Structures are given as structure tokens and as C-alpha cells.
Amino acid sequence: MPTSSASLGVLLLLAGALLFGVWIYVCWIPGPPIDEPTTLGSTPNPSTAHWRYDHEKEEREYRADRWKRGLVFYGLPAAGLILAALGVATVAARKKA
Numbered sequence: 479m480p481t482s483s484a485s486l487g488v489l490l491l492l493a494g495a496l497l498f499g500v501w502i503y504v505c506w507i508p509g510p511p512i513d514e515p516t517t518l519g520s521t522p523n524p525s526t527a528h529w530r531y532d533h534e535k536e537e538r539e540y541r542a543d544r545w546k547r548g549l550v551f552y553g554l555p556a557a558g559l560i561l562a563a564l565g566v567a568t569v570a571a572r573k574k575a
Contacts, residue, residue: 501558
């Protein structure tokens with residue numbers, strides 16, 4: 479199978495480029511505004527208010543979000559670059575042989 483390593487290299491290169499592109503999209507393209515804009519003339523709905531503050535729940539959510547942010551911010555570009563480098567190396571090794 480002479481084309482299998484070349485196609486594997488191209489697939490690895492494309493997967494790396496895709497991961498790197500997802501990282502750029504997730505980290506650097508701004509999303510929608512966090513809060514909804516206020517509507518003038520309307521009153522707040524008390525049924526949706528958070529009357530009780532749970533510090534432990536907030537701490538758990540903060541730690542989970544921090545872990546996920548670290549994984550996305552540092553993991554995606556590293557995995558993308560590694561896959562792209564493996565793809566380039568596989569294609570280059572195939573062309574030498």
C-alpha cells in the first residue's frame with residue numbers, strides 16, 4: 479500500500495489544522511454579550527432571581543471552568559501543532575522512500 483502513509487500524513491495534517499482552527503475560533507473570536515440588554519420600562523422578574531448564594535457550588539464551578547479553560551487554551555494548539563508536524567513528517571518520509 480504505497481499511498482496509505484501519504485494519506486495518513488495528509489489526514490494528520492488536516493486534523494492538526496482543524497484543531498488549531500478550533501482553538502483560534504474558541505479563544506480569539508468574541509462571542510455574544512454576556513448579559514441581555516435591559517428593556518426600558520419593564521420590571522425585573524423575582525422568580526428568576528438568585529436569592530441564596532451557595533459558595534461551595536460557585537467554587538466547584540469556578541474550578542471546573544478554570545480546568546476546562548486551561549485544557550482548551552493550552553491543549554488544542556499543542557495537539558494541533560503536534561498532529562500537523564506528524565502529518566508533515568509522514569508525508570516527507572513517504573516522498574523520500
